[in-house]
Amino acid sequence: GSLRSGRRPLMHCSFEALFKKIQYREDDSFDERCKIMERHLKMDSVHAQIKRAVKENLMSGGCEPGKVHDYVRKLLAETELGVVLRNRIYKLDQEAKKHPRLQSKKVRPQHKPIRECLDVVDMARMQWDTRLKVELTTLISKLNRKSARKRERKKDSSSGADDAPNFPVRFVYTSEDLLEVITSVSNPNFSGSYTRIIGWQLTKLHLKTPTVTELRQRYRELSPQIRQMGVDNNIYGSEWFGAERERTGAALATNGYIPHLKNFAKTGVPQSQRPALWARILGCVPGPKEFHYYQTVKDRVNRVDLVSDYLVRFDVQETSDYDEFFVFSDPLLEIMLIFSRDTQIPKLCSLLPTTAVIETPNPLSEDEKISIPPSTVIPYYQMSLLAAPFSFVYAGVEEMYFVWRAMYCRYFCRLHVLSSRPDSILYLSRMFENLLLAAHPKVFYHGIKVGAHPLRTAFPWIFTAFSGVLPVFQVLQLWDRVIAYDSLELIPTLAAAIYVFRAEHVLASKTAEEVHAVFKETVHIQAIPLLQHFLFARKAPS
Numbered sequence: 001g002s003l004r005s006g007r008r009p010l011m012h013c014s015f016e017a018l019f020k021k022i023q024y025r026e027d028d029s030f031d032e033r034c035k036i037m038e039r040h041l042k043m044d045s046v047h048a049q050i051k052r053a054v055k056e057n058l059m060s061g062g063c064e065p066g067k068v069h070d071y072v073r074k075l076l077a078e079t080e081l082g083v084v085l086r087n088r089i090y091k092l093d094q095e096a097k098k099h100p101r102l103q104s105k106k107v108r109p110q111h112k113p114i115r116e117c118l119d120v121v122d123m124a125r126m127q128w129d130t131r132l133k134v135e136l137t138t139l140i141s142k143l144n145r146k147s148a149r150k151r152e153r154k155k156d157s158s159s160g161a162d163d164a165p166n167f168p169v170r171f172v173y174t175s176e177d178l179l180e181v182i183t184s185v186s187n188p189n190f191s192g193s194y195t196r197i198i199g200w201q202l203t204k205l206h207l208k209t210p211t212v213t214e215l216r217q218r219y220r221e222l223s224p225q226i227r228q229m230g231v232d233n234n235i236y237g238s239e240w241f242g243a244e245r246e247r248t249g250a251a252l253a254t255n256g257y258i259p260h261l262k263n264f265a266k267t268g269v270p271q272s273q274r275p276a277l278w279a280r281i282l283g284c285v286p287g288p289k290e291f292h293y294y295q296t297v298k299d300r301v302n303r304v305d306l307v308s309d310y311l312v313r314f315d316v317q318e319t320s321d322y323d324e325f326f327v328f329s330d331p332l333l334e335i336m337l338i339f340s341r342d343t344q345i346p347k348l349c350s351l352l353p354t355t356a357v358i359e360t361p362n363p364l365s366e367d368e369k370i371s372i373p374p375s376t377v378i379p380y381y382q383m384s385l386l387a388a389p390f391s392f393v394y395a396g397v398e399e400m401y402f403v404w405r406a407m408y409c410r411y412f413c414r415l416h417v418l419s420s421r422p423d424s425i426l427y428l429s430r431m432f433e434n435l436l437l438a439a440h441p442k443v444f445y446h447g448i449k450v451g452a453h454p455l456r457t458a459f460p461w462i463f464t465a466f467s468g469v470l471p472v473f474q475v476l477q478l479w480d481r482v483i484a485y486d487s488l489e490l491i492p493t494l495a496a497a498i499y500v501f502r503a504e505h506v507l508a509s510k511t512a513e514e515v516h517a518v519f520k521e522t523v524h525i526q527a528i529p530l531l532q533h534f535l536f537a538r539k540a541p542s
Contacts, residue, residue, distance in 0.1 A: 033096075040092055046084050053081065083256045090258050091283060094486075118420045121205070124185045125418040132356035132378055135172045140307050140358075147360040147372050151305040171311060171381040175463040178416060179456065182426055185418070200448055201433040202455045207420060209431035212438065215493060216535050219485065221266040224532045229268025230477040231528050242270065249273035256280050265484035268477055268528070275393050275403075281483050282406040286399055294338065294398045301337045304363055306372055311379035312336050319384040324472050328391035335401040336384050339408075345375040348409040351417040351424065353377045377413070382460075385467040386412050389475050407479075411488055415463055423488045428462050429455060432492035436499055439534070443503040452515035458495040465491055466527070474527045481528075494527055497534035501525075 041047050054072060076082035116122040140147050179202075186204035210218065222228070233242035245268075252264050253276045261281050269277050279285045286294075316336055320329040339345070346352065353376045362368040373379070387404045394400035414424045421427065436454055437444050447454045461469050465488070466478060481490050498519070499506070505518045 036096075037089060037092055041085075041088065044088055046081065046088055050076075050081055050085070053079075080256070087256070087258045087283065116419060118187070118205075120185055120187055121418060121420045121426070124181060128181050128418055129354050129356040132172055132354060133358065136308075136356065136358060136372070136378060139172070139310075143307060143310070145307065146363070147307045147358060148363050148370060149305050150363045151303055171315070172378050174381040175460050178425065178463070179429075179459045181418065182429055183455075185426065200437065200444060201430065202453055203426065203430045203433060205420065205426060205430065207427055207430045209427065209434050210489065212435065212535060215489070219481075219490070219531075219535065222481070222528070222532055223536055226267060228528050228532075229270060229480075230473070231268075231526070246270045246272060249277060253277055253280065258283070262484045262486070265480050269480045271473075271476075274476065274480070275399070278393065278407075278483060279399070279403050282403060282410065284402045284406040286402045290402055291398050294401060297338050297341050298334075300341050304370075306340070306374075308340055308373040308379055309337060312340055312384075315379055315381060315384045318381070319388055319468070322385075322388070322468055325388045325391065328388065331391060331397045331400070332384055332388055334397060335387060335404060336379075338401060339387075339405065340373040340375050340377070340379060342375050342405065345377060345405070345409065348405070349413045350410055351414050351419055351421065353413055353417060380416060382464050382468065385464045386415075389467055389472050389479070392472050392476065407483075411482060412465065414488065415465065425462070428488060428492045429459060431489065432458055432462065432495050435493060435496040439496060440500050440503050443499065443506050446507050446509075447515060450509060450512055450515060452509075452512035454499055457515065457519055458492075458499065461495050461498075462491055466494065469522055470525055470527060471523060474525065478527045490531065493534065494531055497530040498522075498525060500534060501530055 050072065054068060076085060116125065183202045183204065187206065227233075227241055229242070229245050232238055233245065249264060249270050250273060252260055253273060258281055261277055265277060265281065284290075313333065316329060316333045319332065320326045325332070355376075356378060357371040357373065357376050359369045360372055362370045377383075386408065390400045390404045390407075394403065411423070414421075415428075417424060418426060433444075433455055444454055447457070465482075466475050469475075470478070478490065478494065482488060502518050506515055509515045509518060
């Protein structure tokens with residue numbers, strides 16, 4: 001029926017929502033995995049585009065019916081459809097490998113797969129969600145207003161001109177609140193729970209994290225023997241290297257094959273190529289359909305005022321106090337308000353943000369209900385710091401929004417979700433402690449001794465992925481590698497590297513205040529050289 005009426009089936013379903021569902025079984029052969037891949041590709045728009053191109057060529061007489069296979073091979077080799085198809089296959093396969101594999105076909109599943117494999121973490125997350133919901137409900141009662149209401153037309157929502165509450169608003173949570181929860185999660189089955197013999201780490205959950213030796217192999221492209229963009233191109237007489245990287249990046253951006261782009265980004269992305277390469281690697285090159293969606297969501301922001309908008313505005317105001325970001329306060333506020341309304345966020349996130357949402361009647365339709373916030377991501381303190389650096393990359397607010405959304409959903413959502421999965425905030429915190437303890441146990445213990453535990457110092461850095469901590473262009477160079485390696489592991493690694501770099505000053509400190517003062521000045525820190533020194537220039541701890 002949809003074909004007869006001229007409508008395109010499945011076009012309303014985003015690619016991300018489709019490829020997140022793909023899973024392999026433990027005993028699937030290569031041929032069986034190919035069949036799974038084929039089923040998912042048939043639901044994708046690229047499959048329809050290829051069929052349409054072949055149909056049009058057959059009808060115009062440009063292709064004989066018996067040579068369709070040869071024509072399809074030629075079509076994929078000579079047009080962008082071939083690159084698009086390879087990118088889709090690559091993303092589907094990567095996502096299937098990241099998902100927990102389904103049981104063997106010989107084993108009949110007894111229950112649906114759970115979102116968290118550790119009961120203690122799942123329980124802590126449920127308690128955390130309950131706490132967030134209580135905080136959000138308390139905010140509504142303090143404001144003494146409806147949680148959702150029609151916005152007065154005379155006010156411009158995108159500029160944040162709504163009336164502010166007449167009391168100091170406390171954010172629903174901050175990095176300190178989340179750290180408190182993380183450090184309270186422990187496994188009762190661990191022997192230390194009975195013997196009371198505990199380590200120096202604040203995180204009590206014993207997760208397996210990589211050692212320096214393993215990181216050295218995993219991130220071998222960061223070796224000082226390999227030229228790095230943002231480092232070697234700044235050396236006098238090495239301007240040719242920057243020009244060469246510019247040419248190579250432009251050529252790769254034209255091809256657009258994601259594995260090639262990731263390999264290129266592992267040694268840094270030239271500033272002029274960063275907008276195109278980030279968008280292509282993250283798979284979010286926006287077009288007319290995305291721009292229309294952006295305007296639709298923006299219209300919702302202009303028509304309905306949610307209680308969560310207060311939190312968004314106050315957070316953006318806090319971010320605007322930074323010298324680097326204050327000129328971008330208006331576009332930053334706009335994309336953060338639209339982000340809070342974007343109902344596609346839960347489907348796109350690599351970790352489900354939260355269940356602590358409040359259902360309330362829609363002021364535009366009495367028969368409907370809306371969630372607060374619709375994105376299910378409750379605005380928290382310094383959330384907009386993660387979006388602010390994108391203002392230095394993209395001139396258009398729409399393109400900036402979709403790349404920021406993709407970056408958040410793939411990576412940054414893990415920085416505030418309780419989970420034991422790799423790259424979650426719990427895992428990254430434990431990884432920082434293990435790396436620092438192995439690299440410099442003396443400075444680790446000294447921090448504890450003076451009342452400034454290393455994790456309490458480094459956690460805000462990890463929580464914001466160093467945005468607002470390091471200069472913006474150092475943050476962007478770090479994020480180049482995050483995208484290239486498809487991992488957040490370099491963030492706690494850099495935190496440990498900074499702590500070791502300032503170890504001498506920490507050891508000379510007598511109080512917690514002096515330790516905090518050591519890390520207050522970070523404007524001259526160079527991210528990539530410090531990572532290189534930590535991983536390659538030092539002897540790996542045994």
